[in-house]
Amino acid sequence: MNTSWSRFNVSSVIFGFAFLYLPILLLVIFSFNESKLVTVWGGFSTKWYASLFKNQGLMDAAWVTIRVALLSATMATVLGTLGALALTRYTRFRGRILFSGMIYAPLVMPEVITGLSLLLLFVAVGFDRGFWTVTLAHTTLTMCFVAVVVQSRLITFDRSLEEAAMDLGATPFKTFLYITLPVILPAVISGWMLAFTLSLDDLVIASFTSGPGATTLPMKIYSQVRLGVTPEINAVCTLMIAFVAVGVILTALLNRRREVQRVQDEQAALRG
Amino acid sequence: MNRLFLAVFNRLTIGVPYLWLIIFFLVPFAIVFKISLSETAIQMPPYNPVFDGVDTAEKLKSLSIANYTFLTEDPLYYRSYLSSISTAGIATFLALLIGFPLAYGMARAPSTLRPTLLMLVILPFWTSFLIRVYAWIGILKPEGLLNQLLIGLNIIDTPLQIMNTYYAVYIGIVYSYLPFMVLPIYSALEKMDYSLIEAAQDLGCTPTKAFWKITFPLAMPGIIAGCFLVFIPATGEFVIPDLLGGSSTLMIGKTLWNEFFSNRDWPVSSAVAVILLMLLVIPIMLFQNAQAKAQEAGK
């Protein structure tokens, strides 16, 4: 579209972003609150960050959450990439409609339903609830998001690259390993990051499918929120936001750098 | 030799995720359905299993839809379903009102600015959902920041009661799901060729008319996708009505949670889930349809 940015447009963008970021900003500010209240400013202090690290319950929960997220994101990326390949490469196989339905449905399914159903599965087979059930549940939920991300990249992937590789003597497996995978890697990595964040953040499914000893951070935050809040919660939240924000911003900057470099290269090539 | 390997590789690519989804997605639904037909019991697990291989024929007779009839007797349930649908619907509409101008503004921005804007919209999504909802508690409370601001500016005298009302739930849903509404609309608008608007104006349309006759219809696939992506999950939303809505708001996600964790009545929760699923099946299928069509068009 054209680049005429009218005043209405600018103000709607500003309003939209203000709406999105203001609550987060306030949260971060009040994590440095001196007083115990979350809404009345009592002065600047970092004491809540200090007490945070002494809170064993929170630290344990954080550790569990990170392990679950790492494991489930990796499994989900493998499964989701395979699923995306299956959907884009094989146009006819038995049960394709069912398969594509199962891939897209968790994207919109209310989490209470998915959580409940997975819990009942684990109970029915006698699987003790704990670290592994949460991980399996998260893998199932997030693999669908990975599949959608990878699929949208595969659709625009130039198949003639694979044909060229095979024409030059590479078997289909080698073609996948040396040509397809490296080219779609950025999408696969985005998928991993998406799966990681979704797992890190999930409350409902974790509540249903987790067990003793495997309390996740969102579960802990939620239970404390119900009891009563102190700025310690704000501090945890701020740290989580900072952690993710740094990751996303770094990735975006790296991409920008690569893109700028690429445009420069192309222009240099045109000049000879 | 290579042939065999190829055939196995193909089978695995489809088979592995397929199998996984059948085990962890399809089978659980079947179990939910089965349990919704069984009796509640004070035991662990808290239900009498209907199918366990023994006397299946006998047990089949004892299948009861008692749980379902129970749901129809207590008005709590159908009021929850109705209120969930209406709340999600209103919130979806509000999200559209806020999300569309935002997406439109982003699509019209200078192209060097757009990737940054896109990243800014996606960033809150990567931060914790729970955290963002929690942030709103501090703002919407009677002694919260919003009321402090309004009273401080002398716009109102007594604090507004927003927490524990449906308004808080609307705000919460719109806030949390806004990126889901903005991204599809932005992507549809960005693909639009601006010279279409110029052509319309050249042929005599005012800017406003050009918007309604050209821009809006072309953005429609994005609008529809965005609405589905907000409405369907919002209907079964739990965290937002629980933290922001309090006891005076009825949403089926909360009802299901209470039924399960507080009443420990697994069969009834299952029945609630099944009915919710049936209500959502049509929107879900419509969404799948729209996705499939968009894929074809993309090719």
Add this chain to the structure above:
Amino acid sequence: MKSLGNIRRSFAPWTDPAAKPYIAIENVTKVFGDFTAVDDLSLHIFQREFFALLGASGCGKSTLLRMLAGFENPTKGKISLDGQDMAGIPPYKRPVNMMFQSYALFPHMSVENNIAFGLKQDGMAKSEIDDRVQSMLKLVKLDTFGKRKPHQLSGGQRQRVALARSIAKRPKVLLLDEPLGALDKKLREETQFELMDLQMELGLTFVVVTHDQEDAMTMADRIAILDKGRVMQVATPADVYEAPNSRFVADFIGNVSTFEGKVEKSGGGKLEISANDGFAINADTNETYEKGSSIWFAIRPEKLKLSKKKPTQSGTNAMEGEIWDIAYLGDMTVFHVKLPGDKVIKISQMNASRAVDEPLGWDDKVWVSFAPDAGILLKG
């Protein structure tokens, strides 16, 4: 004996009945659903030929090329390379290589690694690979570009890398899919001759798919013109232009004016036609035609002459008309002349001198004339 076309060809293995074709396409049919892309097609291509598959979009030429490469399998029929049946042999096991229309350069690999890719698949020793890659780069004049990535190259440079990569393995047959499609006019002309020189130097067999007549006419030893999955004619460029075997081919290549008519008198090396709109045409031919049968007379625009006065030489065909339209192209001028009966034909004249004494203009009355051996007789 006169020969068609104004150059002499010494390389013509297709005229030798004992020569064995290197590529034998036998009664090949390819069906996609209910669409027949290639219909019972047979072709023989000989070693060291520069062979062109020419046709409009949808004629089946790309499908045929892909079947040669192994990306599609014929629904019916047989394809053999050097006597070996290619049925069931996947692309990575065939002795052919392909240069793709989109170049298909691997974006994550440097130019050197792109060229080396096929050699690595064969398990060649590293030092050999390096040598071969360097010689390929020299061949396509990209000596210093080895370490660059595809996005750091211009369109013409990418085309050369694609070419180098496809001949690096020294395949017996090279398939080229619209190789000049993305190049601008100047570059295209240069590259046409470069490809021809390369092919002769390396002694390879080239099969080129193109929709551009000029490419095919300039580069190919023989052209196969395809329409709707069938071969209409296979011949040298001169034969295709001066002796097309059907109205389709005559129309497809270059410009042509056609007269439809009936045979009046035939025999003794001569033929008289009474064409529609009342023209009488005398043609030289060794064949005899049945009196009263339908016939078409086709003639190329450069074989027609224009004059203000009626030509008097006996045997010359002459018609009167008026100049309807003029296209001045610099090196030549194309006149559209309207004949009685409202038929418009094209006559082209080279502008051999810079100035003319009596220029022709719109609405001038002129005589169009042509020799009896200047046209082509077609039955359909």
